[in-house]
Amino acid sequence: MRSQIRLGKIFGIQVGLHYSWLLIALLIVASLSAQFHLANRAWSQGLILAMAILTALLFFISLLLHELSHSVFARSHGIPVREITLFALGGVSQLEKEPATASVEFRMAAAGPLASAVIGLVCLLGQRFAGPASTPLHAMVSWLGYINFALAGFNLIPGYPLDGGRILRAILWWKTGDMDRATRMAAKAGQIVGLLFIALGIVRFFSGAGVGGLWIAFIGWFLLQAAGESYVRAGLERAFQGVTVSDVMTNDCPSLDGTENIEHFVHNELLRTGRRCFVILRNGEIAGLVTPHEVKEIDRARWPYTVLSDIMRPLEELHTVPPETPLKDALDIMGKEDLNQLPVVKNGRLAGILSRAQIVDYLRTRTDLKV
Numbered sequence: 295m296r297s298q299i300r301l302g303k304i305f306g307i308q309v310g311l312h313y314s315w316l317l318i319a320l321l322i323v324a325s326l327s328a329q330f331h332l333a334n335r336a337w338s339q340g341l342i343l344a345m346a347i348l349t350a351l352l353f354f355i356s357l358l359l360h361e362l363s364h365s366v367f368a369r370s371h372g373i374p375v376r377e378i379t380l381f382a383l384g385g386v387s388q389l390e391k392e393p394a395t396a397s398v399e400f401r402m403a404a405a406g407p408l409a410s411a412v413i414g415l416v417c418l419l420g421q422r423f424a425g426p427a428s429t430p431l432h433a434m435v436s437w438l439g440y441i442n443f444a445l446a447g448f449n450l451i452p453g454y455p456l457d458g459g460r461i462l463r464a465i466l467w468w469k470t471g472d473m474d475r476a477t478r479m480a481a482k483a484g485q486i487v488g489l490l491f492i493a494l495g496i497v498r499f500f501s502g503a504g505v506g507g508l509w510i511a512f513i514g515w516f517l518l519q520a521a522g523e524s525y526v527r528a529g530l531e532r533a534f535q536g537v538t539v540s541d542v543m544t545n546d547c548p549s550l551d552g553t554e555n556i557e558h559f560v561h562n563e564l565l566r567t568g569r570r571c572f573v574i575l576r577n578g579e580i581a582g583l584v585t586p587h588e589v590k591e592i593d594r595a596r597w598p599y600t601v602l603s604d605i606m607r608p609l610e611e612l613h614t615v616p617p618e619t620p621l622k623d624a625l626d627i628m629g630k631e632d633l634n635q636l637p638v639v640k641n642g643r644l645a646g647i648l649s650r651a652q653i654v655d656y657l658r659t660r661t662d663l664k665v
Contacts, residue, residue: 307365309358312381322350326437334428345430349437354380356413356442360449361385363409364457367402368393376630384445390626396467396476403460407446414442453487454480455520477528484521488514531622533660539624540617542656543638543646549573552581552603556589559602564589571635571647574606580644582606585635614639617646621656624648 299311326346330337337345357380364387365375374390393399417439424432449457459480466476491514499507550563552574563572564586574582581603588605614637615624628636628650638646 304362305366307362307375308377310377310379312379314381319350319354322353323347326350329437330430330433333433337430341430345434349434352434352438353441356410356438357385357445359413360406360410360445361387363405364402367405371398371402384449390630392473396464399467400461400464403457403464406457407449410442410446410449414439414446417442451487453484453517453521455484455524456517459484459521474528474532478525481521481525481528484524485518488516488518488521490514491517530657533657534620534622534625537621538617539615539619539621539638539648540646542621542652543617543648544652545646547571547573547644547647549575550602552576552606553601556592556597556600556602556605559584560589560597571649573644574602576603580609582608583612583635583637587634609637609644612637615648616640621653625653
């Protein structure tokens, strides 16, 4: 779940929106407009719309505070946070590594629902100072109070990767001493919760709930998919245990002179061999790498007049790893930076290349052997 709209940084953490948040924002404004109209028909349409938009923005802030509580706690315990993304069903804090202990996982997962509950309590207590129940301010504060309590309650459902599922994983981790096993068990629980939500949504839809029933089913589908992906990731981490980059990388990366033009390179090297990574030499020294990605950036009419050294990615600008790097860490780097190849460097020299295709082949072999 990546951000398509970046909003800036808070406490050094990048915050952004997924496009799906715009859809839920419109739905919230429409729902609040109808609710406020029923609450007091004397309010003007302009006032109702303004209050609906303001309330939706404050709800957005409360969601952000929920995720920030996770992220700030994570960073205080040495866990880097890549970014916070808000989307249709809430938000997600993208952590760059897992918590070190079950205790840290438990407290980090509980921080979000606790923050939402505190916000809800403050809003409901604030009703005393918001004037009569018929006033716009009272209606807004009341809605924010109840919706934040609902948000806290929903996130405590024991289905991974919801906060409640992470709390369940922490408890299972503490009981079994095995994080991998705890993750798989919590993910299975998440899949069961997702199926129950889907069934409930379908039943409600055919009972006359309409869009409300479909929305519950959609939430269940999302949980089912997210839990399934978490289960697969747990399996990947088990497969990568004890495996380093040197075990999977290839050191058979062809070397080419940087003065060769793209036209010759494409027809005599790239298409003929099917290889996707080439080392470029300059005065006999490694200068950089060229892949099909760099070639595609150049207009075909310029291929005969452009040499490889002009389009290569200089070695000093590339993300590199040493051979002893755990394979899981290398894959995380490739995913974070959207890389297909990762140079492996030892003592300042290129030792090999790690590609996604090699990782897939490694996993396929394990799958074929059922190990």
